[in-house]
Amino acid sequence: MSSALSTLCLHCGMCCDGTLFTQVPLKPGEAEALRRRGLPLGTREDGAGVLPQRCAALEGLCCTVYEERPEACRRYRCQLFTALAEGEVSLEEAKGVVDAAHARVDAVAAALGSAGDGRGSAMRQARVAAAGLELPSGTREALAHAEVYLDRHFRGRFRRSG
Structure with missing residues (x-):
């Protein structure tokens, strides 16, 4: 793996931490x-x-x-890894996407009051609560924003236009 790709993975970790x-x-x-x-x-x-x-x-x-x-x-190769490998984004741009994803997931954790439990744990807790319709105020919106962002940049469920 090239240095930039390794750097990206070591900056992210969401495929292993339970977030994705x-x-x-x-x-x-x-x-x-x-x-x-x-x-x-x-x-x-x-x-x-x-x-x-x-x-x-x-x-x-x-x-x-x-x-x-x-x-x-x-x-496994997330959408962002592939975009970096193909030269569609720079390492700094890719790291910015990761930082924005971490911020969205951290917002879910904060809304749940579980910020210290880890990103993956917060996302899992929010998904379970959403399935049972037991989310605190603001958490459903934070979860929806995080999921769409993760789908677009990491899971590959949306394709970029243009």
Whole structure:
């Protein structure tokens, strides 16, 4: 990975901290290797292993099992990573997008009163509360703004125009 791409990933971490995803699917051999490393794993209804997010291998914004990370982690490229790799945005622009995403997610955490629990935890808590319609005032709007922004720049559910 180029230096700029590594810098972006180490500035972001949202694919591993629970902000974007709740779990990573594992192949059978991957589950065993991660168990040996002491990582807590889950199981889907079909019996397949999953790595819950926030990933227990994440220290700060650095993966401690990077060389042995699951295939799904190896394959994942967010929209912003791809835009940087293709020269559509500069590293500074990409870092600005990450900072704006972090601010939106932090706004969700603040609205929930869970700012110290971590970004991924705040997003998970807000999504569960939204499903049960139990969101404090202002939280639904903050969550909606954060989700649209994450979809557009990280999950790739919206395409840029032009």
